[in-house]
Amino acid sequence: MRRDHHVLALAVSGVHQLIINNKLLQYTSPMLWLHHPVSLLLICTLVLLGVLRSFSAPEPLAADAPDVEFSALRSEAILRDILQDGVPHVAGSPANLVVRNRIISHLEASGYQVEIQSRFHCNPLFGACSPVDNLIAVKPGSSAKNAVLLTAHYDSGWTGPGAADDAAGTAAVLEIARMTADFPAFKNDIIFLLSDSEENGLIGADAFAQFDPLFTKVKVVINLEARGTTGSSALFETGNGNRGIIRMFSKNVDRPVANSLVNEIYKRMPNDTDYTVYKRKGVMGLNFAFSQGVAVYHSAIDDPDHLDIGSLQHHGDNAWSMMKALADRDLDHIISPEDAGYIDIFASRLLHYPSSIVLGLSLVLGVWVLIAIGIAFGKDLRFWQLRWGLLIIPFLLGSIVLGGYLLSFPLGHWPDLHPIEHPYPWVGRLALFGVAVLSLFTTLKLFTDRVSPGAMMLLCWGLIILAGMVLVNKLPTAGHIALVPLAMFAIGSVIDVFRKKSPVPLLMASVLGFAGTSFISFYHYFMLDVVLNFDKSQFKIIPLAFMTLMVLPMLLAAVRDRELSWQPARWLLVAILLACLVHLSLPGFTPDRPRGMTLMYSEVEGSETAYIVLESLVTGFDEDYADGHGFKPVELDNGRSRASESPARAVPALNLPGVEVKVHSVRQEEMGWSHRFVLRAPESVEYLLMVIAKESLLDKAWVDGQLALDTSLESKHQRQADTLRLVNPDKSSFEIRLLTRSPDALSLAVVTWHELPKLLVAPFMRNWPEDAQAMEYGPRARKVQHITLDAGE
Numbered sequence: 001m002r003r004d005h006h007v008l009a010l011a012v013s014g015v016h017q018l019i020i021n022n023k024l025l026q027y028t029s030p031m032l033w034l035h036h037p038v039s040l041l042l043i044c045t046l047v048l049l050g051v052l053r054s055f056s057a058p059e060p061l062a063a064d065a066p067d068v069e070f071s072a073l074r075s076e077a078i079l080r081d082i083l084q085d086g087v088p089h090v091a092g093s094p095a096n097l098v099v100r101n102r103i104i105s106h107l108e109a110s111g112y113q114v115e116i117q118s119r120f121h122c123n124p125l126f127g128a129c130s131p132v133d134n135l136i137a138v139k140p141g142s143s144a145k146n147a148v149l150l151t152a153h154y155d156s157g158w159t160g161p162g163a164a165d166d167a168a169g170t171a172a173v174l175e176i177a178r179m180t181a182d183f184p185a186f187k188n189d190i191i192f193l194l195s196d197s198e199e200n201g202l203i204g205a206d207a208f209a210q211f212d213p214l215f216t217k218v219k220v221v222i223n224l225e226a227r228g229t230t231g232s233s234a235l236f237e238t239g240n241g242n243r244g245i246i247r248m249f250s251k252n253v254d255r256p257v258a259n260s261l262v263n264e265i266y267k268r269m270p271n272d273t274d275y276t277v278y279k280r281k282g283v284m285g286l287n288f289a290f291s292q293g294v295a296v297y298h299s300a301i302d303d304p305d306h307l308d309i310g311s312l313q314h315h316g317d318n319a320w321s322m323m324k325a326l327a328d329r330d331l332d333h334i335i336s337p338e339d340a341g342y343i344d345i346f347a348s349r350l351l352h353y354p355s356s357i358v359l360g361l362s363l364v365l366g367v368w369v370l371i372a373i374g375i376a377f378g379k380d381l382r383f384w385q386l387r388w389g390l391l392i393i394p395f396l397l398g399s400i401v402l403g404g405y406l407l408s409f410p411l412g413h414w415p416d417l418h419p420i421e422h423p424y425p426w427v428g429r430l431a432l433f434g435v436a437v438l439s440l441f442t443t444l445k446l447f448t449d450r451v452s453p454g455a456m457m458l459l460c461w462g463l464i465i466l467a468g469m470v471l472v473n474k475l476p477t478a479g480h481i482a483l484v485p486l487a488m489f490a491i492g493s494v495i496d497v498f499r500k501k502s503p504v505p506l507l508m509a510s511v512l513g514f515a516g517t518s519f520i521s522f523y524h525y526f527m528l529d530v531v532l533n534f535d536k537s538q539f540k541i542i543p544l545a546f547m548t549l550m551v552l553p554m555l556l557a558a559v560r561d562r563e564l565s566w567q568p569a570r571w572l573l574v575a576i577l578l579a580c581l582v583h584l585s586l587p588g589f590t591p592d593r594p595r596g597m598t599l600m601y602s603e604v605e606g607s608e609t610a611y612i613v614l615e616s617l618v619t620g621f622d623e624d625y626a627d628g629h630g631f632k633p634v635e636l637d638n639g640r641s642r643a644s645e646s647p648a649r650a651v652p653a654l655n656l657p658g659v660e661v662k663v664h665s666v667r668q669e670e671m672g673w674s675h676r677f678v679l680r681a682p683e684s685v686e687y688l689l690m691v692i693a694k695e696s697l698l699d700k701a702w703v704d705g706q707l708a709l710d711t712s713l714e715s716k717h718q719r720q721a722d723t724l725r726l727v728n729p730d731k732s733s734f735e736i737r738l739l740t741r742s743p744d745a746l747s748l749a750v751v752t753w754h755e756l757p758k759l760l761v762a763p764f765m766r767n768w769p770e771d772a773q774a775m776e777y778g779p780r781a782r783k784v785q786h787i788t789l790d791a792g793e
């Protein structure tokens with residue numbers, strides 16, 4: 001075998017053979033081994049293993065662990081107790097009352113006097129109203145001036161008991177409250193808040209912030225949440241001016257997992273948690289969540305058996321460490337004048353920096369790196385070499401993205417997949433890693449000796465410096481993406497100065513720079529992996545392009561003056577195709593990573609035909625099942641402005657009870673036209689949604705005199721229509737007032753939910769797929785009514 005056969009086709013030829021045949025053996029200094037392709041592969045494998053630690057949960061501590069340490073097994077016992085009925089418990093439902101009482105018992109058993117903040121509340125940001133029972137316990141501090149708020153929500157969504165979201169957070173708070181009770185008083189008050197009705201629009205948190213006098217003391221919030229059932233509990237959001245609290249986080253947490261880029265992305269995403277309420281009021285905070293296993297999120301099987309107890313351990317460790325640290329801190333200065341950028345290194349250390357130094361630092365490092373390369377290769381650099389290099393970079397990056405796009409078909413389009421998560425991702429991941437290596441090899445094969453390694457090094461690092469400058473200008477707290485590789489290269493270049501004259505200039509700089517780039521590449525690969533499935537492989541693969549670019553100069557040096565053959569590329573291609581074949585045989589859904597699929601009945605008032613609808617909110621439905629039961633695509637009126645197409649079957653309408661509008665009046669006021677009416681809902685309606693078209697120019701809405709919707713409040717969501725929601729209201733007649741800026745008649749759609757008659761869907765429950773579970777709103781009967789309110793005079 002010639003050497004070029006096995007430089008890169010490591011999967012094919014044995015590593016052992018490769019070392020024996022390699023001419024690099026002739027090098028006398030053992031340090032030169034670092035430059036060998038096998039060493040580089042070893043380095044990036046070690047970095048990969050380290051990065052995987054950032055995305056996995058720790059081992060849970062046993063129930064007999066010392067009482068000053070958070071034990072997930074003690075916390076799990078609490079969780080199993082409060083969820084012992086295993087049913088959904090939406091705010092305002094009888095099931096939630098039971099959960100509420102169990103939480104009160106736990107707090108009382110720990111010696112707290114529990115305050116219950118009880119009211120029917122509306123959050124005007126979301127136009128959502130429901131009954132709220134917030135549960136509050138306080139550990140008084142010695143100075144009693146400021147307070148730390150430790151919080152999680154105890155209500156669940158409509159489907160499943162919500163073990164991960166957010167009974168895990170609730171159980172962690174309860175266990176920490178129990179541990180805290182035995183401690184001598186801290187400086188600040190500790191407020192434990194188990195909030196209600198988060199799922200319906202952060203209603204409990206809003207009620208607490210608006211009406212509980214305790215809130216005025218709160219200077220910092222620790223919120224525990226989940227968007228899945230497993231993985232590390234990451235710090236995904238903080239308040240603005242987080243420099244100081246990030247420094248505390250780095251000092252006090254044993255297993256920090258955080259990346260400031262996530263914080264930046266989250267700001268721009270239409271997602272919210274209770275902390276949104278407090279952040280809008282300018283309160284500093286730390287928001288933790290675990291986010292893998294998203295197929296189970298808001299599903300019928302978000303139960304204690306599907307919760308990763310390691311994730312609960314991580315939640316508890318984070319909250320317990322930070323609560324203790326903040327409890328004795330002077331909280332008047334908890335908001336810093338600037339933000340920090342940060343990223344954890346293998347969940348062991350947090351690398352953090354003030355955003356103000358980023359531009360200067362990247363300039364200094366950039367100049368340093370360019371000078372180091374200039375000194376090392378200056379004599380050999382020629383303009384014509386750079387010209388070829390300019391072609392190589394787009395070729396390499398383009399072929400990686402194209403490869404990812406092509407693989408998105410066998411990995412993501414043909415099998416039936418969840419939009420975000422795959423239950424068995426490793427074969428697909430290896431195929432994508434293979435594409436990156438294949439692109440790298442092809443680039444080497446086509447361009448060897450076209451460009452000198454020195455010129456290539458100058459171009460690649462020059463590109464990083466340039467991209468880094470653009471990045472730190474736009475997003476200073478994402479600076480580490482460029483700063484980590486540059487700093488590693490700079491450190492390596494100092495070591496190189498002390499090395500003897502060597503046949504490989506800038507050896508340590510290149511190797512350390514590559515290690516730093518691998519770290520950034522793999523970290524962001526797995527970050528994207530949590531939000532993208534293989535159908536978007538062309539995006540998924542982009543972080544890997546970064547490290548292939550930075551290893552290219554070293555590999556060009558390794559294959560210099562040698563004719564590479566296509567053989568390794570062929571083997572690699574075969575391996576990738578094999579991986580695709582294996583991936584195609586893996587299921588996209590399993591009973592533990594289910595597809596979301598629900599049967600719903602839907603009728604529109606005035607129509608004799610109604611439908612049984614096969615709903616799939618996040619995921620695709622099972623087509624065999626749909627065909628087998630005669631579900632055909634139908635345009636359905638869901639009350640919102642856009643008609644949606646879903647698989648459905650026609651059935652005669654049940655004529656469910658609907659709402660009635662009484663004593664309607666319109667008056668022109670200073671601000672617009674005010675429509676007042678009494679809305680009478682059917683007895684014990686669980687959910688009532690009023691949709692007001694955008695053309696009506698709705699300003700505000702009130703329910704029984706309480707401001708329920710304010711369309712001038714800027715939310716992270718883009719509203720298609722203005723909506724007013726009532727969840728589990730404790731009565732059936734409401735005084736509604738709508739203030740609009742249009743004099744025209746007002747068109748409303750009202751959607752109510754009723755219990756789904758079991759007999760109606762019984763025939764369709766046969767052959768229900770094993771890998772399907774009810775998700776989000778679950779089985780229900782829906783009635784849509786269109787109502788027109790007369791225009792004013």
Ligand SMILES: [Zn+2]
Nearest residue numbers: 165166225226
């Ligand atoms: Zn939640």
